[in-house]
Structure formats: structure tokens, C-alpha cells
Amino acid sequence: KKVGYSALDHVQSKEPQYIKRYHGMKKKPQTESKAHKNMIFYLKNTKGYKIDFFKRKKYDEILPIFQAKFDANMRFLFKSREEMEKEDEEIIKSINETPA
Template sequence: AAIDHVKQKSKNPQYIKRYQVMKKRPQTESEARKDMMIYLKNTAGYKMDFFKGKSYDEICPIFQARFDANMRFLFKSREEMEEEDQEVLKSINETPA
């Protein structure tokens, strides 16, 4: 709908076509590296200075490990979470205050 509106208003439809081609292009390695750095900064607490001088191939294993850990946590079943809660409560009750 928005693109149709722009097509009606635009005097040069070549710009719209160029924009649509840019939208469809695959992600470059540098864009993927930047996205991984931002993800790690926001979720794992890494500083951006940590990644300076590191290549895509060096950042990718760190990202993959943290991403997989987050996915495992998100897809845990309710029973697994309740078991962990019981273990934590048990350890708290056993610890003398």
C-alpha cells in the first residue's frame, strides 16, 4: 500500500525499483557481523570494544553459542522449569541461615 502511494507521487519510478532491489538483496558478511555484535552486546553484556579487530569468523562461534543457549532457555518445557525451581528451593532450605 505504501509503495503504491510512493509510485503515484514519484516522478522517477527508477528510484523505487532500485529501492526494491536493495530491499531484496541478501545480507552481506559485514552486516551480519554488525548484527551479531549488537545481539551479543544487548543479550550477553559484551562491550563493543571487545569485537574491535575481530573478523566475522571469530565472532560467529561466540554468537552461535550464546544464541543456542538463549534458544534452549526459551524452549524449555514447563516441567523442566518447575524441576529447576524445586531444586533451587531445596538448596535454599538446606542452607543454614
């Protein structure tokens, strides 16, 4: 073993049990019910949906709503600077064209 790996092993052996358990849990796949719950809370917290909207809806009914909102959010986050500047110019142009 190299020196760096032996130091890493030493640090990992000193980790508390709850940290090891957390790392093990991160690797487990989500159940459908847990994914259902996570999607509901994402939509509630980021898009303003009410919990009552999702009552008695199944995973398959919520998934398209979640994917549409999540994909729109990802497109917004990964827009290039040029796309954002182009949109800003279009907005400014439309504001200047409107009669006062």
C-alpha cells in the same frame, strides 16, 4: 481469480513504494559484513558485551561467541514447563538444605 485474491491484489497495488521496497529488501540475503554487524549489536544489547571487545575481530571469531549465546537463549526460551518446575524445585531444595 477468487474474490479474496482480487481484494488482496487491489490492496497491494495501493501500498506505498517504500513498503514494497522494504518487502523486497527482506528477501535479500545478508552480506557477511551485515551479519557481522548484527551479531555484534545482538551481543552488545542482550549479553552486555562492549563494542571495544569486538574491534579488529573477524566474522569467524565472533560467530562461535554469538552462536553459543544465541543457542543458550533459545534453549531457555523453549524450555518446557516441567523443566522449569524441576529447576525451581532443585533451587528450593538447595536453599532449604543450606545451614543458616
